[in-house]
Amino acid sequence: MPNVSPQKDRGLGSYLAALNRCALLSAEEERALVQRYRTCTRCQHEFPRGDIASRCPCGASRDLAARARLVESVLRYGVTVARKYAMMFGRSGRATGLLEVLVSAANLGVLTAVDQFEPAFGTRLITYADLWIREKIRAELDTMGLIRISKARQAQHRSQKEPSAEPLITFEDTRVAEALPGPEKPEEHLLNTYGRDLVQQAISELDMNPRDKYVLLAYVGLKEDPKTLDQIAARVGLSGEGVRKVKRRGLELLRQRLAARDVNGSTDVFTST
Secondary structure (H helix, E strand, O other): OOOOOOOOOOOHHHHHHHHHOOOOOOHHHHHHHHHHHHEOOOOOOEOOOOOOOOEOOOOOEOOHHHHHHHHHHHHHHHHHHHHHHHHHHHOOOOOOOHHHHHHHHHHHHHHHHHHHOOHHHOOOHHHHHHHHHHHHHHHHHHHOOOOEEOHHHHHHHHHOOOOOOOOOEEOOOHHHHHHOOOOOOHHHHHHHHHOHHHHHHHHHOOOOOHHHHHHHHHHHOOOOOOOOHHHHHHHHOOOHHHHHHHHHHHHHHHHHHHHHOOOOOOOHHHHOO
16 A cells, blocks of 8 residues: 655655555445454354454454555545645645645545545545545644644544534634535436546547447537436437436446556446446
């Protein structure tokens, strides 16, 4: 697993290059890794979420390699979120090396999310981690005096309770509050993570007919129009359910194609329905 602190013995560029070598996880792989990390192979003891003990009461070591694989699958997304905040606050000139600081905070959010995550939540790890990543970044910005977090949220952060989707934060400047990045739509995150050119090239290589490729290109935002699945359906002459089936198949093929290229990033978009 890449060192989760980009400031130690490496530049941020080298750190990101290491993240690029981390392969994608499917939903099934994610669940299997959580099971490996949470269950003792010797006595089948199940560790509750949030338990970070390295050994089971029976003395056996936990499968920390499984935990490391879960962590590295989300680290690049943490960097993406940290970049958005750094671009916003870095322009003010009030912080030096802000990106590296926020990347470290995002990584702490990833570590916390992996330890607290439970597949029974009905969501993917990256969706759950998004809340913790933003929680840790905003706590760091509060420490630096760039934002002010409410007392209720400060208490929640100290207690390590689940962060809410609606952060209780007040700001020095209302323009900052309006500009703070919120969770990305899956298709937006796909393009922001991999880049438009790479996604378009990968789709062109898929074993799909031109109509189905058009559906996928339109869904991920590589066509100016149409925008919604219903509009796409009307354009290509399929039912809404037909377009959804094409989309699901196309996203799975795209996930496999990007994984074959050994490109790291979020896989949450690949399981949308």
